[in-house]
Amino acid sequence: MIRSFFSRAxxxxxxxxxxxxxxxxxxxxxxxxxxxAMTGSEATFGLNTQKGIQMAVEEWNAKGGIKGKKISVKxxxxxxxxxxxxxxxxxxxNQDHVLAIIGDNTSSRALAAGPxxxxxxxxxxxxxxxxxxxxxxxxxxxxxxxxxxxxxxVMAKFSRETLKLKRxxxxxxxxxxxxxxxxxxFKAKFKEMGGEIAADAxxxxxxxxxxxxxxxIKAAKPDGLFIPGFYTEVGLIARQARGLGxxxxxxxxxxxxxxxxxxxGGASINGSYFSNHYTVESTDPMVQEFVAKYKAKYNSVPDGxxxxxxxxxxxxxxxxxxxxxxxxDQIRDELAKTKDFKAVTGKxxxxxxxxxxxxxxxxxxDGTSNRYVTTVSP
Amino acid sequence: MSDFTNELVQHIINGxxxxxxxxxxxxxxxxxxxxxxxxxxxxxxxxxxxAFTAFYTARYMGLADKxxxxxxxxxxxxxxxxxxxxxxxxxxxxxxxLRRAPKLNILITAIGVSLLLxxxxxxxxxxxxxxxxxxxxxxxxxxxxxxxxxxxxxxxxGVAVFFMAVLTYMINYTKTGKAMRAVSTNWTVAxxxxxxxxxxxxxxxxxxxxxxxxxxxxxGMKYPKIDPLMGMIIGMKAFVAAVVGGIGSLGGAVLxxxxxxxxxxxxxxxxxxxxxxxxxxxxxxxxxxFRPAGLLGKPSQEKV
Numbered sequence: 318m319i320r321s322f323f324s325r326a327x328x329x330x331x332x333x334x335x336x337x338x339x340x341x342x343x344x345x346x347x348x349x350x351x352x353x354a355m356t357g358s359e360a361t362f363g364l365n366t367q368k369g370i371q372m373a374v375e376e377w378n379a380k381g382g383i384k385g386k387k388i389s390v391k392x393x394x395x396x397x398x399x400x401x402x403x404x405x406x407x408x409x410x411n412q413d414h415v416l417a418i419i420g421d422n423t424s425s426r427a428l429a430a431g432p433x434x435x436x437x438x439x440x441x442x443x444x445x446x447x448x449x450x451x452x453x454x455x456x457x458x459x460x461x462x463x464x465x466x467x468x469x470x471v472m473a474k475f476s477r478e479t480l481k482l483k484r485x486x487x488x489x490x491x492x493x494x495x496x497x498x499x500x501x502x503f504k505a506k507f508k509e510m511g512g513e514i515a516a517d518a519x520x521x522x523x524x525x526x527x528x529x530x531x532x533x534i535k536a537a538k539p540d541g542l543f544i545p546g547f548y549t550e551v552g553l554i555a556r557q558a559r560g561l562g563x564x565x566x567x568x569x570x571x572x573x574x575x576x577x578x579x580x581x582g583g584a585s586i587n588g589s590y591f592s593n594h595y596t597v598e599s600t601d602p603m604v605q606e607f608v609a610k611y612k613a614k615y616n617s618v619p620d621g622x623x624x625x626x627x628x629x630x631x632x633x634x635x636x637x638x639x640x641x642x643x644x645x646d647q648i649r650d651e652l653a654k655t656k657d658f659k660a661v662t663g664k665x666x667x668x669x670x671x672x673x674x675x676x677x678x679x680x681x682x683d684g685t686s687n688r689y690v691t692t693v694s695p
Numbered sequence: 696m697s698d699f700t701n702e703l704v705q706h707i708i709n710g711x712x713x714x715x716x717x718x719x720x721x722x723x724x725x726x727x728x729x730x731x732x733x734x735x736x737x738x739x740x741x742x743x744x745x746a747f748t749a750f751y752t753a754r755y756m757g758l759a760d761k762x763x764x765x766x767x768x769x770x771x772x773x774x775x776x777x778x779x780x781x782x783x784x785x786x787x788x789x790x791x792x793l794r795r796a797p798k799l800n801i802l803i804t805a806i807g808v809s810l811l812l813x814x815x816x817x818x819x820x821x822x823x824x825x826x827x828x829x830x831x832x833x834x835x836x837x838x839x840x841x842x843x844x845x846x847x848x849x850x851x852x853g854v855a856v857f858f859m860a861v862l863t864y865m866i867n868y869t870k871t872g873k874a875m876r877a878v879s880t881n882w883t884v885a886x887x888x889x890x891x892x893x894x895x896x897x898x899x900x901x902x903x904x905x906x907x908x909x910x911x912x913x914x915g916m917k918y919p920k921i922d923p924l925m926g927m928i929i930g931m932k933a934f935v936a937a938v939v940g941g942i943g944s945l946g947g948a949v950l951x952x953x954x955x956x957x958x959x960x961x962x963x964x965x966x967x968x969x970x971x972x973x974x975x976x977x978x979x980x981x982x983x984x985f986r987p988a989g990l991l992g993k994p995s996q997e998k999v
Contacts, residue, residue, distance in 0.1 A: 356822035358922065396822075491969055520968045523928075525918040528709040529963030529971075535841070536702045549824055553918055560833060561705065562843050580826040581920055 346387045347637065349374075349630075350409030352420035352430060357397030358523070358549045361575045362422040362622050366444055367392050368615055369626025370419060373634065383638045390630075391415065395426060402426035406433040406441075415439065416637065417648055419629050422622060423572075424448030424465075424495040431458045440649045442633055444625035445571060445594065448494050452671040457645075459652050459671045461629050461660070462594055465495065468570050469502030469545075471592045471677045471693045476541055476568055477510040479679075479691065480590075484515040485568075486539035488530065488554065490546040491519040499545040499570055515539035520554075522547065527554050528561065535563045543568045552581025559585040566590065574621040579685050589682045590690065594621045595662040596678050598689040607661045618686070621662075628660040698841075705842035706964050707957075712848040712917070714956020715855035719910040720933035721940065721948035722862065723903030729879045729943040730899050732798065733790065736805040739930020740812035741781050741904045745774035745911030746921040747820050750827060759828035767830050767850070767916070774908030782904025783897050791893070816923030824922040827915035851913045858909055859949060862902065866945065871898055879943070932959075935979045941992020950991060954978075 351370055353363025367390075374388050382388055391413050395401035402421050409415045410433065417440040421427045427446035434441035435455035443451060443460045447468055452458050476482045485507060490496035504514055516537035518530040531554070534542065542558065542565055544551055551573055558567070569591035579586055597608050597618055607627065611619040619627075632655055633648075640647035655667040666674045676694040680687035720742055727735040749770040753759045758766045789808050793801045837844040866872040877885040878895045886892045914929070915921055932955055940951025955975055962974045982989060 356817070358824055360823035518968075521972075524968065525914075525920060526709075526713060526959075526963075528713075529706060529960045530968060532702055532705045532709065533964050535705075536698055549920060553920060556919070560843070560845055560847070562835070562838075562841070577824070577826070581824075583829070583919075 346389050347383055347643065348413060348415050349388060349390045349633065350406075350413060350415035350418040350420075351390050351392040352395050352402060352405045352409065352418065352426075353392070353422060354397035354426070355392070355394040359397050359423065359547055361548075361577060361620070362445075363392075363394065363420075365620055365623040366420070366422055366626030366629075368611075369444075369619070369623040369628075370630040372611065372614060373627050373630035377634050383634060384643070388634065390419075395421060395430075397426070399426050399429035402429040403433055406430035410434065410437045410439050416643065416645055417442065417633055419444065419626070419633065422446060422625075423493075424451055424498075425493060427451050427460075428454070428494065431455070434458065438649075439645050440633075440652055442629050442652070444629040445622060446495075447571070448498055449672075456653075456671070457649050459667060461632055461665055461667075461673045461675075462571075462625060463675060463677055464672050465499045466502045468592050468677060469499045470506045471679065472543060472568055472570065472590075473503050473506035473510060473512075474693065475590065475592070475679050475691070476543070476566075477507060477512050480541065480566060482512065482541040482566070484513045484537075484539045485541040485543055486516040486518070486534045486537055487514060488527075488534065488542060488544045488546070489517070489519050490522045490550065492522040493547070495572065496522075496545045496547075500543070503543055503545070520546070520550065522550060524550065525553055527557050531558050531561050531563060535561055539565060541566050541568055545570045545572065547572045548575040548578040549581060552578055552583075552586060555582040555585040555589065571621055573682075574687075576617075576620065576685055579682060582682075586682050587684065590679055591682070591687075592677050592679050592693075593687070594675075594677070595624050596680050596687060596689045598680075598687075599678075603659070603661055624661050628662055628665070631660065632658055632665065701840035701842050702964070704839050706960050708842065708844060708848055710957035710960035711953065712851050712956075713960060714953035715852050716910050716913050716952075717929070717933050717936045717956050718949040718952025719855050719858065719906050719913075720929065721936040721952045722859070722945060723907050724934050724937040725940070725942050725945060725948040726899050726903045728937070730875065730882075730896060731790070731801075733801055734805065734934070734942075735785075735903075736802075736930075737785050737789075737808040737812060738782075738903065738907060739926030739933070740809050740816070741778050741785070741926075742907040742911045742930065743816060743921075743923060743926035744781050744812065745778045745908035746827070746915050746925065747816070747825075747923075748777040748908070749774045749912045749915055750825055750921060753828040753830075762829045762832045764831070767912070770830060771854070771909055771912045774912050775905035776908075778904040778908035778911075779901040782900040782907075786897060786900045791896075813924055813926070820923055822923065824920045827919035827921050829919075830912070830916040847917050851917065854909065854913060858906060862906070862945065865902070871895070875899060932975060935975055938989060939979060939982045941989025944989065944991045944993070947989050947991035951989070954990075 355363040393405040395405045422445045424446040427443040431454040435457050440457050445462045447465045449464045487500050489500040516534045567589035571593050573591040636651035639651045658665045663675045678692050679690045723738045752773040833847045835843045874890045874895050882892050936951035936955045937948045940947025959971045962971045
């Protein structure tokens with residue numbers, strides 16, 4: 318109670334300060350906001366998105382910026398908490414006066430930040446938040462990734478047709494909108510394709526012990542386990558599943574995409590499959606060029622989150638470039654007109670619901686690298 | 696065996712393994728309470744420091760890729776030493792100056808120390824989770840139907856039982872143990888009998904904290920993800936275990952720990968993970984209503 322009073326008081330204070338004249342001068346630079354989890358159990362999401370955005374910014378600035386103005390990005394950490402995502406969005410809009418916001422990667426937090434951006438009529442682009450209801454928040458909310466139904470369908474199709482699985486168990490993170498939504502869609506699609514759901518269990522994000530549920534799942538004798546959860550828990554789940562003698566293929570979503578996955582999961586996670594936005598193994602010269610540049614700059618292989626950050630920034634910057642006088646409402650209109658944009662993760666078109674239409678890839682985990690398996694088009 | 700018994704056996708194995716770790720941490724809460732009537736909220740952070748000590752010890756001694764019992768023992772010893780130092784320092788600098796202050800002051804100090812350690816941990820170790828080194832190669836020791844008995848579970852139980860046995864021996868058959876029991880009964884009288892109360896209290900913190908260190912290494916081994924806030928939930932559960940068993944009672948802490956671990960496993964397995972924590976705390980409420988002193992606790996009489 319006291320805490321919420323203080324945070325409200327601080328917020329009111331900030332708004333007050335902001336309204337007294339500290340209006341940022343947009344004459345010299347173009348300020349973009351980025352919010353993401355840079356600490357906490359999903360820290361690689363925010364940090365790597367930032368790296369991707371930073372690369373795009375440097376490239377644009379090297380070419381002279383947008384309309385002669387340099388681009389600068391303000392990144393704020395939301396600690397992986399929805400309430401912080403809302404607070405940081407307010408801060409970016411009211412205090413820093415950003416023109417547009419990139420973030421957050423996850424649906425729960427993008428859904429917390431979205432309404433604030435919508436109210437203030439500031440465009441918000443999420444690079445990887447896949448929950449369908451995100452862009453339903455309003456006409457200022459965009460995403461450049463596919464949405465849950467598609468990802469759930471891709472994995473259902475892949476397990477049924479490519480892996481020929483018959484009885485799949487689902488293990489979902491009950492605390493996450495993303496996980497629950499995708500699990501429902503997977504379940505419906507897999508059944509529709511003649512498969513059977515052996516078990517449908519849940520856990521709480523942040524748990525470390527999953528043996529009880531895994532024991533139940535094992536008893537249902539599934540031939541595959543779909544876990545639309547986040548990499549930290551998935552790594553632990555994989556270990557414990559193997560520890561209980563549950564040696565069936567594990568299937569997942571883009572939320573697995575982190576180098577920490579194999580660090581935590583060790584050998585147990587090898588041979589598992591997940592759907593993703595791109596793969597470094599793609600032979601597309603654009604991908605190879607991006608990977609080479611990223612490696613040279615950060616000395617690591619870009620994960621999907623990093624490349625999506627890069628794409629989001631590029632789409633946003635080219636929309637800003639097309640505007641007449643750099644106003645948020647014009648940026649919104651130009652973003653909505655994005656068509657066949659040649660991004661690293663494939664051609665991106667923004668549809669009338671402000672979602673991206675683009676293909677997904679399925680990759681197989683092999684140590685820290687992910688091997689390309691197949692591409693599934695919308 | 697039928698599927699049902701197979702499952703049940705597996706749940707029992709998992710529950711005992713989890714419960715014995717809760718019990719080790721609960722012992723630390725209950726010992727400090729027994730002597731100071733203080734709920735040492737910083738205990739769960741001592742446990743967190745233990746996990747990080749083991750993590751860095753393994754890294755700097757080059758033990759990270761050398762799984763084996765020797766590595767396990769080295770890490771346990773390192774965690775015990777560092778945890779003891781932290782535990783004693785907390786007592787010396789945060790609690791001792793308040794020994795004669797009202798109980799509430801020292802309780803709030805304990806919460807403060809806990810937060811201080813949590814957030815210092817985020818600054819020093821970084822907030823992102825670390826991957827605990829491979830301490831021991833897990834393998835199946837026996838298969839009962841489809842239930843598997845793994846090396847980790849046996850090791851956890853073995854180590855926990857070993858330390859509990861040592862503790863029981865210490866408390867009941869050594870001079871320090873006798874002094875501890877005396878101080879917990881009445882420290883004024885104990886000090887009149889020539890017992891150095893400060894030394895005994897420090898000793899209590901050393902023992903309690905080093906048990907938290909042991910638990911941290913065991914948890915790290917089984918669930919190889921550690922972060923500076925890892926103590927919060929597990930500390931809360933161990934505390935509940937101590938209260939359910941009867942705070943101040945050593946046997947109670949062990950019983951409470953096993954009971955909580957077991958109940959959690961069963962609820963997750965047969966009902967839903969959503970209710971696991973709710974069930975734990977519901978159990979606490981029921982015990983507090985019907986047996987306020989805990990299952991094995993002695994009903995306390997107000998000393999006049």
